Amino acid sequence: MADGLLPDVSFGEDAERASAAYDLAIPVEKSLVVDWDGAEKLWKHAIGLSGFRSSRIIVTTGVLAPKATRERLVRTCAAMGFADVHCGVAPVLALFGAGYTTGCVVDCGLESSRVVPVYDGYALPHAIVVDPSLGGLSVDAHAARILETAGLAFRNNEAALRAGEVLKIRAATVGIPEAGTTVELPLKCLAASSRHRQVVEIGVDERAAMGETLFVPQVANRSIESPGLAGVVLAAVTKCSIDLRRAMYEGIFLVGGGSLIPGLPERLDVDLNHLAAANVDVQVTALENRKFAAFLGASVVADLPDFASNWISREDAEDDVALAARLDQTSYNC
Numbered sequence: 001m002a003d004g005l006l007p008d009v010s011f012g013e014d015a016e017r018a019s020a021a022y023d024l025a026i027p028v029e030k031s032l033v034v035d036w037d038g039a040e041k042l043w044k045h046a047i048g049l050s051g052f053r054s055s056r057i058i059v060t061t062g063v064l065a066p067k068a069t070r071e072r073l074v075r076t077c078a079a080m081g082f083a084d085v086h087c088g089v090a091p092v093l094a095l096f097g098a099g100y101t102t103g104c105v106v107d108c109g110l111e112s113s114r115v116v117p118v119y120d121g122y123a124l125p126h127a128i129v130v131d132p133s134l135g136g137l138s139v140d141a142h143a144a145r146i147l148e149t150a151g152l153a154f155r156n157n158e159a160a161l162r163a164g165e166v167l168k169i170r171a172a173t174v175g176i177p178e179a180g181t182t183v184e185l186p187l188k189c190l191a192a193s194s195r196h197r198q199v200v201e202i203g204v205d206e207r208a209a210m211g212e213t214l215f216v217p218q219v220a221n222r223s224i225e226s227p228g229l230a231g232v233v234l235a236a237v238t239k240c241s242i243d244l245r246r247a248m249y250e251g252i253f254l255v256g257g258g259s260l261i262p263g264l265p266e267r268l269d270v271d272l273n274h275l276a277a278a279n280v281d282v283q284v285t286a287l288e289n290r291k292f293a294a295f296l297g298a299s300v301v302a303d304l305p306d307f308a309s310n311w312i313s314r315e316d317a318e319d320d321v322a323l324a325a326r327l328d329q330t331s332y333n334c
């Protein structure tokens with residue numbers, strides 16, 4: 001709730017600066033919209049900031065989002081004034097951006113990692129595996145524990161996770177870093193206070209332990225049941241029919257911000273080559289711009305003439321029956 005001088009609703013850093021005056025709302029949790037009113041305000045704000053109101057928009061949902069969520073998202077975009085909307089699947093768009101229509105997309109996100117086998121432009125829903133133990137937040141939590149072990153104290157869990165994320169982005173590796181370097185981080189950047197020190201030192205074992213949590217999550221917590229990143233890829237590929245498995249192993253595409261930890265693509269390649277049949281040559285592709293892969297893919301396909309049939313017009317979006325039918329035609333196809 002805002003006082004008289006502040007706007008009723010505020011976003012991002014503006015809201016943080018005046019955090020005492022507002023109730024915090026997080027409209028999307030675990031890739032699902034939990035507060036539509038808040039989400040609509042956020043989207044209108046973001047689209048307004050982008051400085052243009054294009055006549056078409058591509059939106060994406062979580063890979064296994066219910067149809068009702070996709071319907072509401074399309075209807076919301078139409079109500080915002082867009083003439084045509086496409087509701088896509090981010091990993092499929094990412095694959096298209098790399099120039100392929102078949103492959104196995106490994107998307108390392110904030111709250112989970114998901115493996116999405118795609119054949120001929122269609123995600124194979126029965127083979128999708130989502131693992132919440134392998135999201136960036138899990139690595140942040142482990143990094144925060146490393147900082148606490150080093151003697152830092154945080155105001156609350158959120159502050160600890162934020163500091164953990166900073167440490168992860170600056171220092172995490174998969175495997176012992178070749179240079180064998182200890183990293184010194186200014187305490188200021190970790191937003192933690194200490195009367196005695198200005199920097200915190202993170203050794204090579206701690207650096208490698210952060211990345212290791214994605215491959216052996218039990219490093220962070222022995223009760224986690226996840227088989228790790230290579231294990232979930234194996235699980236997803238195994239759910240594909242036998243004749244598709246080779247194409248999946250030979251076309252692994254790593255995307256998402258969580259995959260940027262140095263050494264991660266190489267380790268996934270090694271682990272998968274151990275797990276796959278001896279006569280399969282696993283190929284892991286990790287493009288430099290993979291954090292933005294879905295956006296880049298969407299911007300490529302949006303202009304393709306072949307994509308025209310995937311747009312849902314505002315008229316169809318406003319008619320419940322037509323919208324449901326159009327989403328069925330385009331749900332896993334981009």
Ligand SMILES: Nc1ncnc2c1ncn2[C@@H]1O[C@H](COP(=O)(O)OP(=O)(O)OP(=O)(O)O)[C@@H](O)[C@H]1O
Nearest residue numbers: 108109110111112136137165169256257258260261
């Ligand atoms: N350079 C980096 N090194 C390691 N991790 C990074 C780096 N940059 C971003 N990340 C992590 O990437 C994650 C976010 O990735 P991405 O933007 O692909 O997620 P998302 O698809 O929005 O997530 P979700 O769908 O799970 O909400 C965060 O955990 C963030 O800390």
